[in-house]
Amino acid sequence: DTEVTQTPKHLVMGMTNKKSLKCEQHMGHRAMYWYKQKAKKPPELMFVYSYEKLSINESVPSRFSPECPNSSLLNLHLHALQPEDSALYLCASSQDAGMNTEAFFGQGTRLTVV
C-alpha cells in the first residue's frame, strides 16, 4: 500500500465554520506533512510531524490547527478561515523526516472558503 488518503476531496465552508481535513497512510512512515497549494504555484509547507510530534510550524496562522492522533493519521482543524485560505491542501508522508527519501502525496482536499 503506497497510498496517502485524504478526505474529503472537496470542501466548501463559511468563514464561521469549523471543519477538519483528514489524512491517513499505512506505509509505516514516521514523518507526515501538510502543504498548501494555490493554483499554478508550488506546494508551500505548513507543518511537519515527526514521530507524532510537531517538529515544524512554518508560521502558519492559528486558524489552522494540526493534530497527529497516531503514526498513521494526520488531521488539520480549520476555524474562522478567510477566503484567501481557499486552496488545495496536500498531505504527504515520508519514511523518516531525518532521511532523504521520497515523499508520497495524497490527492489533496480542494478547500473553498465563502
Add this chain to the structure above:
Amino acid sequence: GENVEQHPSTLSVQEGDSAVIKCTYSDSASNYFPWYKQELGKRPQLIIDIRSNVGEKKDQRIAVTLNKTAKHFSLHITETQPEDSAVYFCAATEAGGSYIPTFGRGTSLIVHP
C-alpha cells in the same frame, strides 16, 4: 535556508521533441533532488530523483543530471508524448536536518500532438 530557482516557467514542444527543465539551488549541503509531476487536478508524484553522489540517472525516457559544483540539476524528457503534459516541480533538500523539500516554482510543460 535553501532557495531553488526553476526555468522555464512554461515550455511548449511538439510531440516527439525533447524537453529540458533546469533548476539551481543555493545550499551546497543539499544532497537529494527529486522531481515531481503534477497533472491538472491531481497530486504531485515523484517521477525521478537523484542523490549527490551520482551525476546522472535515467529511467526510460526521463533522465536527470546533477552538477554539484555549479549547483544545478536538470530534467530531460525525450520523445515527448501528449500525456507528458503537466506541471513539473524540482526540489532540493537540506542535508543534516529534516527532509523538507524546497520546491522550485514549477514548469508547465505542454506537448502538442
